[in-house]
Amino acid sequence: MRILLIDDDESLMEVLADNLIKQHYAVDIANDGEMGWEFILLFNYDLVVLDWMLPDVEGVSLCQRIRTKGYKMPILLLTARDRANDKVMGLDAGADDYVVKPFDFEELTARIRALLRRDIHVASSILKWQNLSLNPKTHEVSHQDQLLPLTPKEYGLIELFIRHPQQVFSPGAIINNLWAGEDPPGEEAVRTHIKGLRQKLKAAGMTKDTIQTVYGVGYRLKAIEKTESHSVKSNQSDISERIKAAWATFKNVTQERITVLEQLTGAISQNQVNREIHDSAKSAAHKLAGSLGGFGFPQGSIIAKEIENLLANDLTDQIQEQQLIRLVNSLQIEIQHQPFVDHAINSLGKTISLLLIEREIISENLSLTKRLIKDAEQWGIKIQTAARFKRAREIIAANPPTIILLQIVFPDGEDLAFLEEIHQQIPLLPIAVVINNAQFNDRLELVRRGASLVLQHSLATSEIFTSLTQMVKNLGSETKIMIVDDDPQILLSLKISLQPWGFIIKTLEQPEEFWEILESFNPDLLVLDIEMPEVNGIEICQVLRSDHRWQQLPVLFLTVHHDQKTQHQAFAVGADDYIYKPILGAELANRIINRLQRSRILKSGGLAVSDSDF
Structure with a gap:
C-alpha cells in the first residue's frame, strides 16, 4: 500500500516514513502542498497524512481541493492546532481523522492502519466482468466458479482491466501500474504476461480475444457487443x-x-x-x-x-x-x-451535452462546425462551442459537459497541453479529437495525453455522432442504480428517463423493504427521496452509513425540499449529492455519471500487485 506524507518538517517525516516502511508500506514525502498535489495527480495513494501548516498553502485548503477533485482516499490531518473548532473545520474539509502534535508514533501508525483497514474493507467487494469474478482480498480470479492459476503479474493485469473495462492501457501505463516501486521492465515483458493471461483465459473457456490489442495504442477488455435494433x-x-x-x-x-x-x-x-x-x-x-x-x-x-x-x-x-x-x-x-x-419526451430522453472546441476557425473547421450544429438536434445532442481554451475552461468549470469534441488543426504543444490538462482534472470525462490525416505517432500521442477517441476530419456527421453517442452510452453501461421513492409516478418516469443511458434500474416504492432489496440488488449508486411514510430518506441514509459494507456507496438525494436545513441534514448523514425535483432526465443522468466517476477514482487506487504480495 502507498502512503503520501505532506509536511515541511523533514526530520519528523523521515522518522514516520521509516516506521511505516518497516511495516511494509510504500511511502512518499512532499515538503509543501504543491508538491503533494503533484504526487496525488501522478500516483494512486491509499492514504494521505497531511500537516495543517504548510509553507505554501493551508492543509485544510489542500484537503478540500483533494475532495473537490473527487479523490476518496482516507486523509489524516496531523497538526499542532488542538482547538475544538479546528478539529471541526478539518473534518468538515474532508479529513477522516485528526491527530494533534506532539503525537505517539505507535498511536499514529495504529490510526493509519485502522483507516487503511476500513478503506480496504469497503473497496474489496467481488469484482465481476461477464463470467469472470475477481476477489481483491484473496487475489483470486475464477471463471464460472473455476479458479484460474494466475501469476501475480497476470492477476495484476486482469484486475487492472476489470476495474477499467472500457479503457485502453498502453504498455507504459501497464508498467506504471504493475511495477510501481520496482525496476520497470521493457515492453516485451508486458506482451509476455498478456500472452500468458490470454492462454489461461482461453483454457478456462473464454474467447482468445477477451483481451484485445488496440493496434498502436495498447490493450483492453473486449467490448461487449450489443445489437442495435433501432435507429x-x-x-x-x-x-x-x-x-x-x-x-x-x-x-x-x-x-x-x-x-x-x-x-x-x-x-x-x-x-x-x-x-x-x-x-x-x-x-x-x-x-x-x-x-x-x-x-x-x-x-x-x-x-x-x-x-x-x-x-x-x-x-x-x-x-x-x-x-x-x-x-x-x-x-x-x-x-x-x-x-x-x-x-x-425530450426532457425524459437522452440529451448529450457536447462541448465543441475549435482552436482556429478556418473554412474547413467552420464547415464541420456548421454541419455538426445543423444535425445535432435529431441526435439528441446539445452543442456549446468555444473558440478559445480560456472559454472552454470556463464552460467546463461551470457545468461539465457529457463529452468534449476537440478539433485540432496542428497537433502542437498547446493543443496537447490542453487535452492533457482536462484529462487530468476530470479523468473519466470522454474527450474525442477530430484531426486531419492523423499518422500513427499523432494518434499515439493523442491517446497518451487523454483522448478517448480519434476521428478523421473527413467523416460524415452521422459517423461522428454515432461514435460519440456510443461512447456516452458506455458511460452508464451495466451500472446498477437503485431508486427509493414512495410515489410510483416518479419511479416510473425516472426509470424511463435513465434507461437510455445504459443503467440497470431497480425501483422501490416500499421503504420498509429497503435492506432486503439493497443486499440482493447490490447497487452502484442509490437515489433517495426524503419525505416518505414510515421511514424517510434521511433515516435510510443513516442506517446505510451505519453498516461498514455500505459506507462508500454513493447516495444522491432527489427531493422537492429546497431549504438549507434539510440539505444540511442530508449531507450530515452521508449524502454525496442533493438534487431538486423536477429534473430533466439528461441532467440527472449526468449528475449520476459524475458521482460514479468520483467513486470509481477511489476504486481504481491500489491496483499494483508485486510478487512480494503473494
Missing part, C-alpha cells in the same frame, strides 16, 4: 411510446391529487377546513411537485411546490386562503391546457 429516431419513438403509456396510467392519479386540493379550497369557501383535509392536501401537493415535472409539466411542479409551502403551516388569514385557491385553479388549468407534449 436514433426509432429509439426516441420507443421512449415516446413508453412515456405516453406511463402518463396514461398515472393521469387519473394526478387528477385525483388535484381533486384533493380542490376539496380543500371548497372546504375553505364553506369554512369547514379540518386537520385531515389540510394534511391530505399537503401530501397531494408534495407528490404533485415531485412528479409533474417528470411528465412534461415543469410549471405544474412549481405551482404544486408553492401550494405545499403555503400548507406547511395552517392558513391564518383570508389573503393566504385566496392565494391557495388561485394556485389550485392555475394548476388545474396547467394540466388541462398542456396535454402530454413532445418536449416531455
Whole structure:
C-alpha cells in the first residue's frame, strides 16, 4: 500500500516514513502542498497524512481541493492546532481523522492502519466482468466458479482491466501500474504476461480475444457487443411510446391529487377546513411537485411546490386562503391546457451535452462546425462551442459537459497541453479529437495525453455522432442504480428517463423493504427521496452509513425540499449529492455519471500487485 506524507518538517517525516516502511508500506514525502498535489495527480495513494501548516498553502485548503477533485482516499490531518473548532473545520474539509502534535508514533501508525483497514474493507467487494469474478482480498480470479492459476503479474493485469473495462492501457501505463516501486521492465515483458493471461483465459473457456490489442495504442477488455435494433429516431419513438403509456396510467392519479386540493379550497369557501383535509392536501401537493415535472409539466411542479409551502403551516388569514385557491385553479388549468407534449419526451430522453472546441476557425473547421450544429438536434445532442481554451475552461468549470469534441488543426504543444490538462482534472470525462490525416505517432500521442477517441476530419456527421453517442452510452453501461421513492409516478418516469443511458434500474416504492432489496440488488449508486411514510430518506441514509459494507456507496438525494436545513441534514448523514425535483432526465443522468466517476477514482487506487504480495 502507498502512503503520501505532506509536511515541511523533514526530520519528523523521515522518522514516520521509516516506521511505516518497516511495516511494509510504500511511502512518499512532499515538503509543501504543491508538491503533494503533484504526487496525488501522478500516483494512486491509499492514504494521505497531511500537516495543517504548510509553507505554501493551508492543509485544510489542500484537503478540500483533494475532495473537490473527487479523490476518496482516507486523509489524516496531523497538526499542532488542538482547538475544538479546528478539529471541526478539518473534518468538515474532508479529513477522516485528526491527530494533534506532539503525537505517539505507535498511536499514529495504529490510526493509519485502522483507516487503511476500513478503506480496504469497503473497496474489496467481488469484482465481476461477464463470467469472470475477481476477489481483491484473496487475489483470486475464477471463471464460472473455476479458479484460474494466475501469476501475480497476470492477476495484476486482469484486475487492472476489470476495474477499467472500457479503457485502453498502453504498455507504459501497464508498467506504471504493475511495477510501481520496482525496476520497470521493457515492453516485451508486458506482451509476455498478456500472452500468458490470454492462454489461461482461453483454457478456462473464454474467447482468445477477451483481451484485445488496440493496434498502436495498447490493450483492453473486449467490448461487449450489443445489437442495435433501432435507429436514433426509432429509439426516441420507443421512449415516446413508453412515456405516453406511463402518463396514461398515472393521469387519473394526478387528477385525483388535484381533486384533493380542490376539496380543500371548497372546504375553505364553506369554512369547514379540518386537520385531515389540510394534511391530505399537503401530501397531494408534495407528490404533485415531485412528479409533474417528470411528465412534461415543469410549471405544474412549481405551482404544486408553492401550494405545499403555503400548507406547511395552517392558513391564518383570508389573503393566504385566496392565494391557495388561485394556485389550485392555475394548476388545474396547467394540466388541462398542456396535454402530454413532445418536449416531455425530450426532457425524459437522452440529451448529450457536447462541448465543441475549435482552436482556429478556418473554412474547413467552420464547415464541420456548421454541419455538426445543423444535425445535432435529431441526435439528441446539445452543442456549446468555444473558440478559445480560456472559454472552454470556463464552460467546463461551470457545468461539465457529457463529452468534449476537440478539433485540432496542428497537433502542437498547446493543443496537447490542453487535452492533457482536462484529462487530468476530470479523468473519466470522454474527450474525442477530430484531426486531419492523423499518422500513427499523432494518434499515439493523442491517446497518451487523454483522448478517448480519434476521428478523421473527413467523416460524415452521422459517423461522428454515432461514435460519440456510443461512447456516452458506455458511460452508464451495466451500472446498477437503485431508486427509493414512495410515489410510483416518479419511479416510473425516472426509470424511463435513465434507461437510455445504459443503467440497470431497480425501483422501490416500499421503504420498509429497503435492506432486503439493497443486499440482493447490490447497487452502484442509490437515489433517495426524503419525505416518505414510515421511514424517510434521511433515516435510510443513516442506517446505510451505519453498516461498514455500505459506507462508500454513493447516495444522491432527489427531493422537492429546497431549504438549507434539510440539505444540511442530508449531507450530515452521508449524502454525496442533493438534487431538486423536477429534473430533466439528461441532467440527472449526468449528475449520476459524475458521482460514479468520483467513486470509481477511489476504486481504481491500489491496483499494483508485486510478487512480494503473494
